Amino acid sequence: MSQTFTLAWRGLVQIKHNPEELLDLSIQPLMFVALFTYVFGGAISGSTGDYLTFALPGIIVQNALFASVTTGVGLNSDLTKGVYDRLRSLPISRAAPLAGRILADAVKQAWSITLILALGFALGFRVDNGPLGVLAAFALLLVFSLAASWIAVLVGLLASAPEKVQIFAFVVVFPLTFTSNVFVPTDTMPGWLQAWANVNPVTILADAVRGLLTADPSASLIGQSLLWAAAIAAVFAPLAIRTFKRRV
Known part of the structure; x- marks a missing residue:
């Protein structure tokens, strides 16, 4: 634990x-909040205030998923630059560098969520469920992000350069978030796309966070989000750890 924290x-x-x-983790999410609120808010929800209430939790979810990719980028950068070769020569746990990377990125995630909420408050967003709702939303987002980071870890271990890990974000994470209800309600989509959006884990997580921040929390949606997180971790964590042992 000491080596991991170090x-x-x-x-x-x-x-x-x-x-x-x-x-x-700072400029990009703030741009999304400001641009989507003032450019699309009136057209989608009739007013920027109503749209901000709907979209801000979704933007937080989208940013959390994109931020999880940075774990894979940072890991791949350390591997290709020889940092892990130097760490391997030290009398430390082989798991400590990976665990330390994931823990540091979780702190960065918390910073990013706080920044988005701060801008949201400045623009008029209000939390209806008080500090407990905010803390519960934080916890749910961090749990899901930690699970998703195992996918990024696996990609980071398999990719030959950090730039190829970033491509993964645009090929997988980008369409996954934009085919959900992060930015628009699903009832405005074509029927075939609604069917996918309604079972999309990003939609489920976004609705769960909305409930914790601005409406009645849904135990069902929170439970489904945690089940998705557990399933993702159960599949990708063993694959990532096995690949990590082979490469490091």
């Missing part, structure tokens, strides 16, 4: 020297 701290301290690492 390497997680390394992942956070290096932001001071490479602040661009936080750009994707």
